[in-house]
Amino acid sequence: xxxxxxxxxxxxxxxxxxxxxxxxxxxxxxxxxxxxxxxxxxxxxxxxxxxxxxxxxxxxxxxxxxxxxxxxxxxxxxxxxxxxxxxxxxxxxxxxxxxxxxxxxxxxxxxxxxxxxxxxxxxxxxxxxxxxxxxxxxxxxxxxxxxxxxxxxxxxxxxxxxxxxxxxxxxxxxxxxxxxxxxxxxxxxxxxxxxxxxxxxxxxxxxxxxxxxxxxxxxxxxxxxxxxxxxxxxxxxxxxxxxxxxxxxxxxxxxxxxxxxxxxxxxxxxxxxxxxxxxxxxxxxxxxxxxxxxxxxxxxxxxxxxxxxxxxxxxxxxxxxxxxxxxxxxxxxxxxxxxxxxxxxxxxxxxxxxxxxxxxxxxxxxxxxxxxxxxxxxxxxxxxxxxxxxxxxxxxxxxxxxxxxxxxxxxxxxxxxxxxxxxxxxxxxxxx
Numbered sequence: 001x002x003x004x005x006x007x008x009x010x011x012x013x014x015x016x017x018x019x020x021x022x023x024x025x026x027x028x029x030x031x032x033x034x035x036x037x038x039x040x041x042x043x044x045x046x047x048x049x050x051x052x053x054x055x056x057x058x059x060x061x062x063x064x065x066x067x068x069x070x071x072x073x074x075x076x077x078x079x080x081x082x083x084x085x086x087x088x089x090x091x092x093x094x095x096x097x098x099x100x101x102x103x104x105x106x107x108x109x110x111x112x113x114x115x116x117x118x119x120x121x122x123x124x125x126x127x128x129x130x131x132x133x134x135x136x137x138x139x140x141x142x143x144x145x146x147x148x149x150x151x152x153x154x155x156x157x158x159x160x161x162x163x164x165x166x167x168x169x170x171x172x173x174x175x176x177x178x179x180x181x182x183x184x185x186x187x188x189x190x191x192x193x194x195x196x197x198x199x200x201x202x203x204x205x206x207x208x209x210x211x212x213x214x215x216x217x218x219x220x221x222x223x224x225x226x227x228x229x230x231x232x233x234x235x236x237x238x239x240x241x242x243x244x245x246x247x248x249x250x251x252x253x254x255x256x257x258x259x260x261x262x263x264x265x266x267x268x269x270x271x272x273x274x275x276x277x278x279x280x281x282x283x284x285x286x287x288x289x290x291x292x293x294x295x296x297x298x299x300x301x302x303x304x305x306x307x308x309x310x311x312x313x314x315x316x317x318x319x320x321x322x323x324x325x326x327x328x329x330x331x332x333x334x335x336x337x338x339x340x341x342x343x344x345x346x347x348x349x350x351x352x353x354x355x356x357x358x359x360x361x362x363x364x365x366x367x368x369x370x371x372x373x374x375x376x377x378x379x380x381x382x383x384x385x386x387x388x389x390x391x392x393x394x395x396x397x398x399x400x401x402x403x404x405x406x407x408x409x410x411x412x413x414x415x416x417x418x419x420x421x422x423x424x425x426x427x428x429x430x431x432x
Contacts, residue, residue, distance in 0.1 A: 005088055005112070008429050017414055019048050029414070032427045039323060039422040040365075042358050046397065047339035048323045049408060049415045053425060055319035056289055056417075060093045062313045063288045068094075069309065070267040070281065075099045075118050075256070077286030080406050083415075083428045084112040086289055097143070099284045103128040108431045110135055110142075118256070119146040120211065120284065122153055122175075122183060129157065133164040145254075147175040147211050149185050151197045158201035169206035172198055173254065174242065176212040176235045178227070184212055191238045195247045207247055209254030209280075210239040214262050221302060228262050232269040243275055258283030261299040264307040286406075291316040293401020294348050318401055320415075322350065322408060324382060326396045332388040337398055340380040345407030349374045350400040352384055357396050364421075365399060374400075 009030035015022050021044060027035075037043035039050065067074050073096035078087055082105065087098050097116040100106050103125075109117055123129055123146040136142055148154050154172075161170045174195050177184020185191040198207040212235045217224035239255060242248055253275055258266040263283045270281040287296050297318065304310045324339035344350050352372045354365035372390070376383040382400070386392060402408045409415070410432040417426035 005085055007112070008085055011429055013414065013427075018412060019044060019414055019416060021045060029427050029429060032416070033425050035424065037416075037424040039416075039418060039424070040356060040358070040397075044416070044424075046323050046325045047343040049343070049412045050321050050323065050418045050422070051290065051415050051428060052317075052319045052321070052420070053417050054420055055291075055317040056089075058314065059288055059291055059316050059319060060089065062316060063285070064093050065313060066310060067267070067283060070271055072267050072271070072281040072283060075116075075282050075284050076289065077101070077120065077259075077284050078105060078109060080286030081289065081409050081428070082108065082430045082432045083409070084108065084114075084431065085428050087112070087114060090289065096280075096282060097145075099286070103131065106132065115139070115141045116143040117145070118282075118284070119144070120213065122147060122149065123157060124153060129160045130164075133160060133166055133170070136168070136170070137164060137166040143171075145171045145173055145208060147173045147183075148194055148198065149175040149177065149183050151194055154194060154197040154201060154205065158204050161201075161204035169203055169249065171206050171208045171249075173209045173211035173256065174198070174207060174238060176210060176231070176238050178231055178234070182213060182216055185238075188234075188237060188241060192241055192245065192247075195238075195242045196245070199247045202249075206249035207242065208249055208251070209256060210235050210242065211254075212257045213259060214257055214266065215259030217262075225262075225265070225306075228265050229269070232257065232266060236269065236273045239273060239275060243277060248277070252278040252280045254280045254282060256282035256284060258285055260285040260287035260296055261302075264303045264310060268307070287404075288316055290319040290405045292320065292403050292405055293318045293351050293353060294403030296403070296405075320402055320405055320408060321353070321399045322402060323397055323399055326392050326394050326398060327381075329392065329394060333385055335384045335386050335390070335392050337382040337384060338380065339382050339400065341377040342379050343408075343411055344377075344382070344400060345402050345404055345411075346377050347407065348403040349377075350382075350402045352398055353401045354399045355392060355396055356399075357393075365397070368398070 012026045014026040075097035077099040099118045101121045175184040214228045255270045322344045324337040328336040356365040371387045373385045
């Protein structure tokens with residue numbers, strides 16, 4: 001384990017930690033593998049969130065190779081997992097930076113020693129601006145970037161940087177957006193005004209590139225892909241215009257976008273941006289490390305259709321599961337399980353994927369066939385409609401594949417890492 005991860009290893013777990021057995025004596029998280037626990041042997045209470053180590057390792061290798069083929073780099077969005085251990089794995093796998101969005105997330109990353117951070121958000125508010133500038137002044141190795149989309153924010157940052165006198169410029173990206181979308185300038189003229197304001201604020205600010213987020217698009221696939229192409233063209237036009245006016249600070253120009261649904265389109269467009277200066281292309285997918293069983297599985301199939309080479313290496317695998325017991329079968333076509341909205345993301349609804357009967361002759365979970373449908377959640381219950389001839393009975397274990405990993409990670413302080421036989425081989429601590 002990397003030296004800066006030692007504070008995670010030393011965190012004490014006991015039966016007050018969700019997912020731990022009742023009555024277990026306090027122990028450091030680093031010792032969890034030595035417990036010899038196995039999920040299938042019911043050594044742990046359910047519900048339980050697990051990460052499959054082989055799938056995460058596979059996903060890390062796949063993304064590294066896919067991005068490298070485009071000559072780009074990745075700065076994965078840390079909000080997905082908020083797990084410094086996984087940040088560390090991603091950096092060790094070649095991530096150029098860690099992307100974050102809030103003051104809290106930035107503070108967590110700094111406490112664990114991460115020194116290149118993209119804040120994919122506007123830096124606003126007295127406390128956050130002060131903290132970032134203090135960190136930049138305290139640590140010359142901190143390579144930090146944030147985004148701007150207004151002259152007002154540029155003026156605030158310039159004034160604060162001038163007063164803080166950190167000895168180097170605060171690095172910013174110009175953010176592009178679209179009408180009725182999220183943040184970002186809506187047109188080239190506004191973008192150039194903001195970029196000129198950054199240039200005028202030298203040496204306190206430095207414009208290092210252009211940024212955008214293309215993920216909030218229409219549900220219709222054709223409309224979404226058309227909007228993404230148009231948006232990426234706009235980001236490139238911002239970069240080209242800023243370069244033509246010599247608004248960028250010295251050094252490489254950075255182009256960055258890419259959530260977890262359209263990163264293939266981002267890489268394809270940015271690698272043909274036509275800039276004369278050296279350019280660094282950064283995608284920021286955060287969900288690839290665990291992938292999922294619904295939303296991003298569907299998005300990935302679209303990626304493979306658009307970009308067939310994405311199928312090389314087997315593609316991405318779902319690495320996250322939530323386990324629950326069947327606790328009631330009050331009618332032939334309905335089962336209630338012991339995981340609810342407090343344990344699993346519900347938008348989109350999870351999917352029942354496998355089942356296992358403890359004490360039987362089953363050696364591994366078996367796939368759940370079609371006809372099983374999650375129909376709702378309470379805080380601690382999942383409602384599952386089943387065929388009337390379903391073998392599920394009280395005490396059986398069911399695994400759920402999830403959608404949108406962020407919305408399940410944030411319900412667990414500790415997720416257990418398991419091998420393919422469901423032996424517990426480690427744990428991941430989150431800091432939401």
